[in-house]
Amino acid sequence: MKVDEIMTKKLETIEADASIYDAIERMIDKRIRSLLVKPRDEHDVYGVITVRDIVFKVLGKNLNLNTTKVGEITSKPLVCIDKGMDVEYAVNLMTKFNITRLFICDGKEIRGIISLLDVMSCELIKRAREGHGA
Amino acid sequence: MLKNVFGGSTEQKVIDDIRKHIYTLSSAADCFRKGLEEWDKDHMYCVSDLEREGDSIRREIISTIYEGAFLPFLRTNICRYVEIVDEAFDVLKDAAFEFNYLGPGLEEEIREDCIRIAGINKEMCEMLAIAFDTLFNKGDLREKTLAIRIYEKKVDDIKFELISKLRKKEVKDFWEGRILSDFIAYLTHISDVIEDASDYLHIMNLSMR
Numbered sequence: 001m002k003v004d005e006i007m008t009k010k011l012e013t014i015e016a017d018a019s020i021y022d023a024i025e026r027m028i029d030k031r032i033r034s035l036l037v038k039p040r041d042e043h044d045v046y047g048v049i050t051v052r053d054i055v056f057k058v059l060g061k062n063l064n065l066n067t068t069k070v071g072e073i074t075s076k077p078l079v080c081i082d083k084g085m086d087v088e089y090a091v092n093l094m095t096k097f098n099i100t101r102l103f104i105c106d107g108k109e110i111r112g113i114i115s116l117l118d119v120m121s122c123e124l125i126k127r128a129r130e131g132h133g134a
Numbered sequence: 135m136l137k138n139v140f141g142g143s144t145e146q147k148v149i150d151d152i153r154k155h156i157y158t159l160s161s162a163a164d165c166f167r168k169g170l171e172e173w174d175k176d177h178m179y180c181v182s183d184l185e186r187e188g189d190s191i192r193r194e195i196i197s198t199i200y201e202g203a204f205l206p207f208l209r210t211n212i213c214r215y216v217e218i219v220d221e222a223f224d225v226l227k228d229a230a231f232e233f234n235y236l237g238p239g240l241e242e243e244i245r246e247d248c249i250r251i252a253g254i255n256k257e258m259c260e261m262l263a264i265a266f267d268t269l270f271n272k273g274d275l276r277e278k279t280l281a282i283r284i285y286e287k288k289v290d291d292i293k294f295e296l297i298s299k300l301r302k303k304e305v306k307d308f309w310e311g312r313i314l315s316d317f318i319a320y321l322t323h324i325s326d327v328i329e330d331a332s333d334y335l336h337i338m339n340l341s342m343r
Contacts, residue, residue, distance in 0.1 A: 010295060031294070121287075121288075124277070124281055124284060125284060127277060127281075128261060128264065128277045128281035129261070129264065
């Protein structure tokens with residue numbers, strides 16, 4: 001199965017100079033665990049901020065949620081793979097880089113995201129369908 | 135498992151008819167998806183045709199059961215299961231009915247989400263058929279019902295997004311808003327009903343141990 005068959009196309013973005021509080025609010029409202037961070041200018045690149053980053057880098061260090069900016073804890077550059085790659089390849093990449101989500105790209109465009117939960121769901125459905133042509 | 139215990143001809147007829155019932159539901163779901171993809175209202179008439187066919191299969195199953203197929207303690211659960219699958223037909227037909235009254239098109243984003251849900255509904259029907267077959271072989275029913283729950287969760291996630299998009303949409307006319315709201319409600323309810331049916335398969339499996 002290819003990654004673009006299981007990816008989530010809906011990408012939530014946030015500005016790099018937004019506060020961590022804004023990011024938390026967005027994640028809770030949308031029930032998601034990561035946000036795509038927009039580049040500051042044309043020389044910058046996209047980044048990602050996750051719940052893990054917020055807990056370890058901000059809450060764990062007792063930093064102020066309103067004054068700390070998203071850009072300060074953003075991970076860059078994104079780990080991207082081509083939309084035509086196999087899910088198996090994506091899993092190997094996740095293992096290699098010890099990451100839980102990968103961005104799916106089509107050239108320079110970011111098309112979607114796959115997380116460990118997407119991979120697990122895909123694998124379970126595949127197993128349930130094994131031996132059935134449907 | 136069922137086959138070994140209930141190998142009688144009437145039981146076999148019920149089993150074959152239940153299988154046919156699910157495959158008919160799957161065809162109706164596929165037909166609905168195609169109609170939605172092509173935005174073809176004429177194509178949607180196949181949903182009500184298949185629903186009528188499903189109705190007659192259901193009547194046949196219930197009659198055969200009450201003619202004496204299966205042990206009495208099993209009959210209630212089998213009938214209930216068939217009724218739930220029939221409810222899925224009804225909800226699908228209601229969604230197709232509302233579709234006929236939708237305007238010439240939906241915004242691309244909303245339409246895409248609806249097509250995705252219709253595709254998942256179809257895959258859920260296929261998985262329900264696989265799960266039903268598992269009752270008669272050594273497959274793991276738990277694995278199949280988990281797959282159905284995963285599909286249902288996916289529909290729920292899309293529904294959540296869809297509703298937030300709809301709330302931002304300007305409604306110019308009462309009926310336009312009402313029809314769209316009902317269409318989305320029926321479309322997203324099908325997966326709940328299929329999940330209920332898969333839960334009943336689990337109950338049937340337990341009751342036969």
